[in-house]
Amino acid sequence: MDTRTGFRLSHRKWILAAIGFPILVAAWWAFRPEKLWINQKVNEPAPFAATTDPQPLYTGRLEGKAHQTSGRATIYRTSDGRQYLRLTDFMTSNGPDVHVVLVQTDDANLTKEIVTDQVDSVELGRLKGNQGDQNYDLPASVNLQKYTAAVIYCERFHAIFGVARLEKF
Amino acid sequence: MVRNIKTALALVALTVTFALQASVYAQDSMHVDKTKTLETGTFHGKVHKTSGRATIYQEADGELLLRLTDFKTSNGPDVHVILIAAKDADDDANFLNSSTERVELGTLKGNEGDQNYEIPSGTDLSRFQTVSIYCERFNANFGAAPLEKF
Numbered sequence: 381m382d383t384r385t386g387f388r389l390s391h392r393k394w395i396l397a398a399i400g401f402p403i404l405v406a407a408w409w410a411f412r413p414e415k416l417w418i419n420q421k422v423n424e425p426a427p428f429a430a431t432t433d434p435q436p437l438y439t440g441r442l443e444g445k446a447h448q449t450s451g452r453a454t455i456y457r458t459s460d461g462r463q464y465l466r467l468t469d470f471m472t473s474n475g476p477d478v479h480v481v482l483v484q485t486d487d488a489n490l491t492k493e494i495v496t497d498q499v500d501s502v503e504l505g506r507l508k509g510n511q512g513d514q515n516y517d518l519p520a521s522v523n524l525q526k527y528t529a530a531v532i533y534c535e536r537f538h539a540i541f542g543v544a545r546l547e548k549f
Numbered sequence: 550m551v552r553n554i555k556t557a558l559a560l561v562a563l564t565v566t567f568a569l570q571a572s573v574y575a576q577d578s579m580h581v582d583k584t585k586t587l588e589t590g591t592f593h594g595k596v597h598k599t600s601g602r603a604t605i606y607q608e609a610d611g612e613l614l615l616r617l618t619d620f621k622t623s624n625g626p627d628v629h630v631i632l633i634a635a636k637d638a639d640d641d642a643n644f645l646n647s648s649t650e651r652v653e654l655g656t657l658k659g660n661e662g663d664q665n666y667e668i669p670s671g672t673d674l675s676r677f678q679t680v681s682i683y684c685e686r687f688n689a690n691f692g693a694a695p696l697e698k699f
Binding site for chain 1: 586602604606608616619623624625660662699
């Protein structure tokens, strides 16, 4: 009698196992929970072999402030270590005494259109044109960890024409 | 009378000069790379934290290539890289609208690191503007990068 009960129980266990195991396998296949802590790293090279060309370091889109401004600002490093800011698709309004400067991204002045106090900035030069592609050399000493916003700034009226917050390329 | 006409003419000339105050074009050149950078954007993703940059290059032979850099997402089953015909993917919703048009670029090679994907020739980049890291099995959008002109 005891053996029969034992047999019946194990029989039921077998059925449970026969149903349960495939369900477990299916659930594992669907969710692959082990992937939560297994990372798969890859490191493919860039599609261009020529490392002599200037490499983009940081880039961002320009947003208009006091005047409609658009385009892209990108900081490149040349093979000889020189760094420059390049504006592309660039368009802003023409104005007097307009400069290109680098400002710290979290500078409160960047939220305003007209600046009232002194802006801590790195001067890159007078704006060469209010439209078109243009390059500005960066001073060798500039700290790009700190000054990560490219700003089109009218010094005469303390007006911020446009801002590009740069992010790592 | 003649004097008035002269003054008027001078005024007109002055007005025209101001009106025509030409835009100043700058056209600085740059080393022409054989590979052109067309578009770029950064990933955002909330449900499965996703970060990094997606960039589309055009190689010298005209082939389009998507490259992910500084890339990181969560590992998961059956994850693909797709382009979707949308300005951006709503990462709060997590799931893609089934009617969203998509272009398959392949299975995600790794959940971390730099990686390249070929884009089928004839893909209209003006329509397919967003890269999505997409789990086909659960129709889940891990993260998306809206692309903008470089």
